[in-house]
Amino acid sequence: MIQEMLTQLLPELEVDPRTVSALLCASAAAVAALNWMQRRRIQEKMEEARRMRDLGLQRMEKAVQRFKQQNPGADPSRILSLPLVELAEKLKEGSLSAESVLYTYVDKALAATRELNCVRHLIPECEEQLQDLQGQKEKGLLHGVPVSIKDHMSYKGHLSTCGFAPFLGPPEQEDSVLVQVLKRQGAIPFAITNVPQSLFNYDCSNAIFGQTLNPWDHRKSPGGSSGGEGALIAAGGSILGFGSDLGGSIRLPSSFCGLCGLKPTGKRLSLSGVTAPVPGLLSVTGTIGPMARDVDGLALCMRALLGEDLFQLDPTVPPIPFNEKLFCASTPLRIGYYETDSYFLLPPCMRRAVRETRELLQEAGHTLVPFAPPRVDYVVNELFMRGAFADGGSTLTDLFAQDLVDPGLKPQVNCYRIPSLVKKILALLVRPLFPRLAWHLDALCGVRSAKAMWQHQACVLAYRTEFIAKWKKLQLDVVLCPVLGPAFTLGYPGKLLAAVSSTMLYNTLDFPAGVVPVTTVTETDEEELLHHRGHYNDAWDRRLRKAVEGAVGLPVAVQCVALPWQEELCLRFMKEVETLACERKKCV
Incomplete structure (x- = not known):
């Protein structure tokens, strides 16, 4: 067939069609060989990365065993049970040694990653930093606190991969600003956590380091893209971690894993030294923020970071110190609330969480006002998706x-x-x-042109103005709303990207937003899920129902939102929600 076509196409040339056909076949074979070689090179880079990870884990295992032999009476359970604020106080006053705390958490992180595959790499240099701390006269707010960081937050001498094999190149030449500030505050970064390939997914799996599991249920995802952080902290292997959030990547793993997480306003913390798979993305605001077991831990972290060290190292960060007065205020709040954004109806348990939290807040003396975010379908598709994939x-x-x-x-x-x-x-x-x-x-x-891009940016600003005007008209302080959950069954996040409308909204607006666990999935929730039809009763609604089924006992959270640059008010609101939810659990 090919020879006949070539004979017709090349009547004027004195070329044997069989020769041309042979050349084409040879070219196809060469392309296939090149593709095979490229895949082989990728596999070799992956194997080397896995080998280096395993060596790092083995090195830290030996360090832990050495510490245990030298300190046979150490009590890890006491250290692991302490909340972050209390742990930091004991480290600062010297009633706990930074050495015992570090090796206790390294040991727990090793156990957690054997079970869940949540740690991408342990940082052997943490032992050197531990020695440096002993000579320090001034102790920072996080003195001796072991912290974990997400894969793409640069640490000198280590990779920032974003879950991509093409990023398995030379190690980072210097620490990110976040890591530098943490070290100046006495914190000890000791673990780099796993992420999904590309970070544009709210599961946590990549072809290099594999799938991270949810500590509550290994059939479930820990969320993403800060999924390694979520799994490690929830499993007790870290007491404070750092994620990033472009569409919900701090809040979703916090929701799936039962943690508290804060997405600050975009430039409240420095992004300098944070690797991005799509650099220069401006239409949607990404940010980094803390994840911890309680809200007080988040507040301590922000208090430590928002200071002169941060403002000097990154002059592009607005020099706004932590507002203690705003965080500690006790005046009643005027709170907007909604159970659905009218685009993606979340499962019954997530709406129940908002309803019950609203009732608790009302009983505590706060004013609750119905609030409907305008045109979320427009935000998800025209503003977020078109901007993120411009x-x-x-x-x-x-x-x-x-x-x-x-x-x-x-x-x-x-x-x-x-x-x-x-x-x-x-x-x-x-x-x-x-x-x-x-x-x-x-x-x-x-978008098709620079002009269309400018128009898109103008639409984002116009929507933000519209949203704030509605907020101000109702004289709101904060907003209570749902967050996606409970944890999805493995494999489903990649099939339901648009389901994260509840978090995408506040990236588009660039508002601070946090997540607080308030309850768990009940048998009644599971029964009601059988009748879940969603707003559209389409394939996505049916897929959502499948994604979250079998979740009895898993954490259920709510989302707390404030206006830009009001992280302290957001944290104060989160603390109020956390306190009321804890009191309710004690009464039940």
């Missing part, structure tokens, strides 16, 4: 082309790879039956 997803697809795609990400990646024209045609075809998928496909086409 290039049509080409930056990410170029990276995936140099890597082996993690199985959990294949549904997302396949969608990115569809040519824009085909996406638009598919959007037109499916719109009558599946409007949300049509909006999603159209948004993934991105």
Whole structure:
């Protein structure tokens, strides 16, 4: 067949079609060989990264055993049971040694990662920092506190991979600003935690280091993209960790794992030295923030970070110190609330959590006001998705082309790879039956020109103005609302990207938002889930029901939101919710 075609196409040339056919076959074979070689190089880089991780774990295992032999009477359970604020106080006054605390948490982290695969790498240099602390006269607020950091927060001498094989290059040349400030405050970064490939997913798996599991139920995801952090802290292997949040990546693992997590306003903490798979993204505001077991731990962390060290190291961060007066205020709050954003109806347990928390807040003397966020469908598709994928997803697809795609990400990646024209045609075809998928496909086409990009930015600003005007008209201090949960069954996050509308909204607005666990999934919740139809009763609603089933006993959280630069008010509100929820549990 090929020879006949070539004979017809090349009648004027004195070329044997069989020769051309042979050349084409040889070229195809060469391309196949190059592809094989590229995949082999990728696999070799992955194997080397895994080998280095294993060596690091073995080195720290030996250090822990050495400490145990030298200190046979050490009581790890006492250290692990202390809340962060109390632990920090005992370290500062000297009633606990930084050495005993560090090795206790390293030991617990080793056990946690053997079970859950949550640690990407332990940091052997933490032992050197431990020695440096002994000579310090001035003790920072986090003196001796072991902390974990997400994979892409640079630590000198270690990789920042974003879960991508193409990023398995030379190690970082210097610490990120966050790590530098932590060290100046006496904290000891000791673990780098696992992430999903690309960070654009709220599961936690990549082709290099594998799948991280939820400590509550190994069939479930820990959330993402700060999933390694969520799993490690929830398993007791870290007392304070740091994640990043572009669409919910601090709040979702906090929700899935039963933790407290804070997404600050975009520039409240420094992003200098934090690796991004899509650098220069401005339409949606990413940020870094703390994750801990309680709100007081988050407040202590922000108190330690928001000081002169941070402002000097990164002059682009507004020099706004921690507002103690705002955090400690006790005047009643005027709180807006909603149980659904009218775009993605969350499972019954998540709406129940908002309802019960609203009742507790009312009983405590706060004023609760119904609030409906405007046009969330527009925010998710036109503002968030079109902004985050302004290039049509080409930056990410170029990276995936140099890597082996993690199985959990294949549904997302396949969608990115569809040519824009085909996406638009598919959007037109499916719109009558599946409007949300049509909006999603159209948004993934991105923007077509600089002018369209400017218009998009103007739309984001206009929506923010509209939202704040509605907030101010109701004279709200804060807002109580749902967060996605409970923990999804493994494999589902990559099939339900748009389900994170509850968190995407506040990245688009660039408002501080935190998550607080308040209850757990009950048998009644599970029974009501059987009748869950969602707002659209489409394939996504049915898939959501499947994703969260079998969750009895898993954590259920709520989301607390404040206006930009009011992290202290957000934390104060979170603390009020946490206190009331804890009191309720004691009474039940």
